[in-house]
Structure formats: C-alpha cells, structure tokens
Amino acid sequence: MRALPLAALTVAATLTATLTATLTAGAVPASAAPAGPCDTPADRQVAEVQGRGAATPLAGQTVRVEGVVTGDFQRGDQLSGFFLQDPTPDGDPATSDGLFAFARDTFKDVKVGDRVLVTGRAIEYNGWTELSPVTAVDVCGTGSVAPLRQSLPADGLESVENVLLTFPQPLTVSDHYDLGRFGEVTLSSGGRLFQPTDRPGVDPALNQRRSLLLDDGSSRQNPATLPPLARAGDTVTGLTGVLGYGFGAYRLQPTEPVAYRAANPRPARPARVGGNVKVASFNTLNWFTTLGSRGATDAAEQQRQLAKLVAALKGLDADAVGLMEVENNGRTALQALVDAVNAEVGAGTYAALTHPYPGTDAIQVGLIYKPAKLKPVGEPAASRDPVFSRPPLVQTFRRTGGGQPFTMIVNHLKSKGSCPDDGPDADQGDGQGCWNATRVKQAQALLGLTAGLPNPIVLGDLNAYGEEDPIGTLEAGGLTSVTKKHVPASQRYSYVFEGLAGELDHMLVGRQLLKRVTGAAIWHVNADEPRILDYNTEFNPPGLYRPDAYRSSDHDPLVVGLALPGGRG
Structure with a gap:
C-alpha cells in the first residue's frame, strides 16, 4: 500500500482527535445544548398578577409565574385546578401572593408541595383572579409554604x-x-x-x-x-x-380535615317550664295528606314526615299545641296527625278542634289538646277579618274540673316572600322584608281580637323577628313575649335564614296571665339541624334518616308553663 503524504497524515490525525473528544463528551458542545422547561424563568411575580385592587391589572395577558402548590383540586368534579403560592412574597400587604390555575385535569402529576412554573392567561373570572387557560406547568422541584x-x-x-x-x-x-x-x-x-x-x-x-x-x-x-x-x-x-x-x-x-366540636349538643327534651299546664306552638312544615303538593311527594316520604312530627309532639308532651302549616282540607290532615300521635302515646290522649273558618289558603292553623287535662269553654272561633289570609283560630280552655280559663289564639301571619314591586308592602330596605305593613295590620287586628277574651295567649309563626314592627305593635298593646322574658338571649331563636338566627315564632300573653307564667323554652330540634336530615328522599342519603324529632320541621317549637289555680290534674 502506498504511504500517505506527511501533510495528509497530520490532517487525519487532527480530525480523529477532534471526533474522539466529541464522542467521549457524549454531546454536542454546551453552547449548542437546548434549554430545559425549568430554565425558562417566570416573567411575573404572583403579586403582580393579583395587583392591589379587586381585579388583576394584567387581564388578558399571558404570564409565567413561579410558586409552590398549596391545594390540589384538579378533578372534574372538584375545582378543575390547583392553587399555587409565591414562597418569596413581595412584602406588600395589599397584594395577594396566591393564585389559582384553572388547569382541569391536564397536569395530573402536579401535587401539593411541588415547585412549579406555570404559564397561562391572567383573567378575572366572576371576581376570582386566576390563570385560564393554563398552557404549561413545569414541575421544578419541591417547596413548602406555611399557612x-x-x-x-x-x-x-x-x-x-x-x-x-x-x-x-x-x-x-x-x-x-x-x-x-x-x-x-x-x-x-x-x-x-x-x-x-x-x-x-x-x-x-x-x-x-x-x-x-x-x-x-x-x-x-x-x-x-x-x-x-x-x-x-x-x-x-x-x-x-x-x-x-x-x-x-x-x-x-x-386542605386539612375539618373536626367540629359539639358545642351545641342535641337537647333530648325541652327545658323544664314548670306549672300545671303546658302550651306549645309548632310549625309542621307543610303536613299534607295530599301527596305531591306542598308536603311529601310520595307515600314513603309521607310516612317519614309523619314519624318525625309524631316524635316531636311526643317530646313536647304539651297539654295544648297550636299548629301551623297543616293542609287546609277540613279535618283530614289534622286528624291523621292526631291519630298517629295517639297510636304512640295512647288512644284518646289528644283531640283536634275543627277550624270554623280556615280561609282559602292551601294551609291552615290547627289546635290539638289533651281532653284529660283541658276542657274547651265554648266552641272554636275564628277571625273573619279579610286582613288575614290564614284566619287565626281562637279557643278558651279550663283545666278539667274548673279553674281559671285561658284563651289560645293560634296564628300564621303573612310571610316575607312573594314581594310586591311597590307600595307599602314592598321591601322597604329596613331589614323587615316584604309585607311588613300587612303584618302590622294583622297585629292590630289581633289586639282587637284579644279584647274581652279571658287571659289571651297569642302564639304561632308571626313571620316577624323580635324587634320588628308587628311584635312592637303587640307589645305596645299590652302583650308580653314570654320567650323574651324567660329564654336567655343566646337561646332565643326558632329559625335560621341565610345564616342568621332569630325568633319568627312567638308566644305573647296578657298582663293577668303573665303572672301565671312559670317558664318558657324553645326546643332546638330543627333550626340547628342540617336539612339533609329531614324526611325528603330526593337527595338525602338514606342512611341519614332517623324517625326522631330532629329536623322534623324548619322551625323550632315553643312551650310555656302556666300555673293556673283550680281544677285538677
């Protein structure tokens, strides 16, 4: 073989050495290496995206931010995203250092504690500052953020x-x-x-x-x-x-388990009220025997509802009970309730009165009593004043064997719903809701109704809270709230609406009967209980239902004790 010239040998050696060095390094020169995702830094701090105001100042701009994942809610049945927080806050108390990334479940590997670089568009979604859509999430290590x-x-x-x-x-x-x-x-x-x-x-x-x-x-x-x-x-x-x-x-x-402390345990019975006669008020939350109307939608729900109402009435064990929201179908619904209670406590324990003028509303007020303890004086009466859409029921009682009489006036005043657009019954913005003017007129009519009645007790769902005009009207007319007098303020509520507790249900007595009141109580079996525990079957998990008094209604029952002279029992 013919030998190569010296110059050619020198060039070949040089090329061989260069190629060997390159192969040994295993890569192209560092200056030509592509950058990794984590090498692309953030171009904004989270605080810049949040801004000092209520909305992001970068709305519509694509940004890249860095943070530590503090909450992972990416599943479609969750929030479809995750929270990240800047571990190096800007120190401005007016700007938030957290952000929500609306990432759906695209970036499933992201988890709490990951240090991430996130690219997405800054938006204000119905008042919520977030990144959406998110186009890139790069996990670049781990980190931690203290709450x-x-x-x-x-x-x-x-x-x-x-x-x-x-x-x-x-x-x-x-x-x-x-x-x-x-x-x-x-x-x-x-x-x-x-x-x-x-x-x-x-x-x-x-x-x-x-x-x-x-x-x-x-x-x-x-x-x-x-x-x-x-x-x-x-x-x-x-x-x-x-x-x-x-x-x-x-x-x-x-992001951590929620553990509640039972600071308000269930009361097994109403607080003791003393006396020799107990009178109660109870809104039944649409006790209907007609299915598919306001109450139960089917027979199974109706039996569940009835079992809870019976448990509540058994627990009250009152001598007379004024009832609200009973179906206005004569005595049918009321008698069905009495029969169910008597099946539990003994035949003939309770009897029902017939409302002489129940009105035309779908619901009526009712009254049941224990014949062994109380005797009606005269026939039931009712107001025919057109101001009442649900006419009050009036009945005087004495203890069996005689003695001092008292008169129950059972009411369900106009509700706060279905507001008119204008006029005195429109919402006046004073916190009393709609139809306040009508409720005041109804309170005035009740004062007229009490005139001449022996020892009146006005009770029921008055759809007015304790400092509203209708209650003030009754108090100015000489009636006194027994719950204001005997129930501590912290316990004086019968209803919760939009998170606010208050007393919609009342018992007010005249001056003479006030001397005979031995105590009053509100039995908190309903207003404090989650509605998911009620009789409905549409959405409530079946394992939660119990045939007890708790969440038998949305209103708590009231009870008052009277010490009436004379009679027996």
Missing part, C-alpha cells in the same frame, strides 16, 4: 385571595342549609350570627366581617360523599385551607 394566620372579623379578604390560611380562633357553625347540596357551611367568629331585626345591637356589616364560607373543594351538587355534619352552634378551631372565590363569596377550601 398564613388569619382571624375574623376581617375588613376584607381580597389581599389573601388564593392564599393558604389557618384560623387559630374557634369559629361557630351559623348555617348549613346547603351542606348536602353544595357542601357549604357558614362559619362565624364570636359565636353565631343573629338577625339584626331580632334584637338590639346587631350590626349587619359586622355580621359580614365575622362570616366565612367553608366549601368542600367540589363543584358537584348533592355529592355522594358528604363533608362532616354539624349542628349550628358547633365549633371548629384551627381551620386550614386555601381561599378561593365563587358565586359572590370568598370560599375556604379545606
């Missing part, structure tokens, strides 16, 4: 939107109306919330600042798996979660 200590009352929560928070103070369950449907509970600092028109000294603005909505991190309605159940008045301490927003309210999505 920020937060307390109520709060002047505003915008500055901690999407931030991981912990509430060291005890918070009280004030509302759980949507616990079963949406997994929501309203919590409040400083005890439960009360209606501003129910008692003096309640500030509506402070109620708002004291409140926090606890959600379940889910978008599903009527979820099969429920959050923990609690009674209104129960408490939770050390609550921890991320603060989202939706449907006009800040919502804490828990």
Whole structure:
C-alpha cells in the first residue's frame, strides 16, 4: 500500500482527535445544548398578577409565574385546578401572593408541595383572579409554604385571595342549609350570627366581617360523599385551607380535615317550664295528606314526615299545641296527625278542634289538646277579618274540673316572600322584608281580637323577628313575649335564614296571665339541624334518616308553663 503524504497524515490525525473528544463528551458542545422547561424563568411575580385592587391589572395577558402548590383540586368534579403560592412574597400587604390555575385535569402529576412554573392567561373570572387557560406547568422541584394566620372579623379578604390560611380562633357553625347540596357551611367568629331585626345591637356589616364560607373543594351538587355534619352552634378551631372565590363569596377550601366540636349538643327534651299546664306552638312544615303538593311527594316520604312530627309532639308532651302549616282540607290532615300521635302515646290522649273558618289558603292553623287535662269553654272561633289570609283560630280552655280559663289564639301571619314591586308592602330596605305593613295590620287586628277574651295567649309563626314592627305593635298593646322574658338571649331563636338566627315564632300573653307564667323554652330540634336530615328522599342519603324529632320541621317549637289555680290534674 502506498504511504500517505506527511501533510495528509497530520490532517487525519487532527480530525480523529477532534471526533474522539466529541464522542467521549457524549454531546454536542454546551453552547449548542437546548434549554430545559425549568430554565425558562417566570416573567411575573404572583403579586403582580393579583395587583392591589379587586381585579388583576394584567387581564388578558399571558404570564409565567413561579410558586409552590398549596391545594390540589384538579378533578372534574372538584375545582378543575390547583392553587399555587409565591414562597418569596413581595412584602406588600395589599397584594395577594396566591393564585389559582384553572388547569382541569391536564397536569395530573402536579401535587401539593411541588415547585412549579406555570404559564397561562391572567383573567378575572366572576371576581376570582386566576390563570385560564393554563398552557404549561413545569414541575421544578419541591417547596413548602406555611399557612398564613388569619382571624375574623376581617375588613376584607381580597389581599389573601388564593392564599393558604389557618384560623387559630374557634369559629361557630351559623348555617348549613346547603351542606348536602353544595357542601357549604357558614362559619362565624364570636359565636353565631343573629338577625339584626331580632334584637338590639346587631350590626349587619359586622355580621359580614365575622362570616366565612367553608366549601368542600367540589363543584358537584348533592355529592355522594358528604363533608362532616354539624349542628349550628358547633365549633371548629384551627381551620386550614386555601381561599378561593365563587358565586359572590370568598370560599375556604379545606386542605386539612375539618373536626367540629359539639358545642351545641342535641337537647333530648325541652327545658323544664314548670306549672300545671303546658302550651306549645309548632310549625309542621307543610303536613299534607295530599301527596305531591306542598308536603311529601310520595307515600314513603309521607310516612317519614309523619314519624318525625309524631316524635316531636311526643317530646313536647304539651297539654295544648297550636299548629301551623297543616293542609287546609277540613279535618283530614289534622286528624291523621292526631291519630298517629295517639297510636304512640295512647288512644284518646289528644283531640283536634275543627277550624270554623280556615280561609282559602292551601294551609291552615290547627289546635290539638289533651281532653284529660283541658276542657274547651265554648266552641272554636275564628277571625273573619279579610286582613288575614290564614284566619287565626281562637279557643278558651279550663283545666278539667274548673279553674281559671285561658284563651289560645293560634296564628300564621303573612310571610316575607312573594314581594310586591311597590307600595307599602314592598321591601322597604329596613331589614323587615316584604309585607311588613300587612303584618302590622294583622297585629292590630289581633289586639282587637284579644279584647274581652279571658287571659289571651297569642302564639304561632308571626313571620316577624323580635324587634320588628308587628311584635312592637303587640307589645305596645299590652302583650308580653314570654320567650323574651324567660329564654336567655343566646337561646332565643326558632329559625335560621341565610345564616342568621332569630325568633319568627312567638308566644305573647296578657298582663293577668303573665303572672301565671312559670317558664318558657324553645326546643332546638330543627333550626340547628342540617336539612339533609329531614324526611325528603330526593337527595338525602338514606342512611341519614332517623324517625326522631330532629329536623322534623324548619322551625323550632315553643312551650310555656302556666300555673293556673283550680281544677285538677
């Protein structure tokens, strides 16, 4: 073989050495290496996306931010995204350091504790600052963010939107109306919330600042798996979660288990009221024997409803009970209730009165009593004043064997719903709701009705809270609320509406009978209980139902004790 020239040998050696070095390095030169996803840095801080105001100042812009994942709710039946928080906050108390990434379940590998770089468009979604759509999520290690200590009352929560928070103070369950449907509970600092028109000294603005909505991190309605159940008045301490927003309210999505303390245990019986006669008031929440109307939709629900009502009446064990929301079908619905109670407590224990003029409304008031304890004096009477859409029922009683008489006037005044657009019955913005003018006229008519009656006791669902005009009218006319006199303020409520407790149900007595009142109580078996425990079968998990008094209605029953001279029993 012919030898190569020296110059050619030198070039070949040089090429061989270069190729060997390159292969040994295993890669192209570093200056030509492509960058990894985590090498593309954030171009905005989270606080810049949040801004100092209620809305993001970068709306519509695509941004890249860095943070640590604090809450993972990516499933479609959850929030379809995750929360991230900047571990190096900007130090401005007016800007939030948290953000929500609406990522659906596209980035399933993301989990709490991941350090991520997220690319997406900054938007304001119905008041919630978030990234949507998210186009890239790069996991670049791990990190941790300590929850920020937060307390109520709060002047505003915008500055901690999407931030991981912990509430060291005890918070009280004030509302759980949507616990079963949406997994929501309203919590409040400083005890439960009360209606501003129910008692003096309640500030509506402070109620708002004291409140926090606890959600379940889910978008599903009527979820099969429920959050923990609690009674209104129960408490939770050390609550921890991320603060989202939706449907006009800040919502804490828990990141740790929620453990309630039973600060308001179920009362097995009403408090003792003394006396030798017990009188009660009870709204039955549409006890209908006609199926598919206002009450039960089928026979199974009707039996469930009836069992709960019977348990409540047994627990009250009153000598006379004024009833509201009984179907206006003569004595049919009322007698069916009496028969069911007597089947439990003994034949003939209770008897029902026939309402002489029940009106044309779908519901009527009713009255049942124990013939062994009380004897009607005269026939039942009713007001025919057209101001009443549900005419009051009037009956005088004496204890069996004689003695001092008293007169029950059973009422269900005009409700606050179905508001007119204008006129004196429109909502005046004073907290008393609609139809207040009509309820005042009804209260005035009741005062006229009591004139000449022996020892009147006006009772029932008056659809007015304790400091509203109708109650003031009755009190100015010489009647006294026995619950205001005998029930502590913290326990004086019979109904909860939109998280605010108050007394819609009342018992007011004349001056002479007031001397005979030995005590009064409100039996909290309904207003404090989640509605998911009621008789309905449409959405309530079947395992929760019990044939007991709890959530037999949405109103708590009232009871008063009277010490009446004469008679026996």
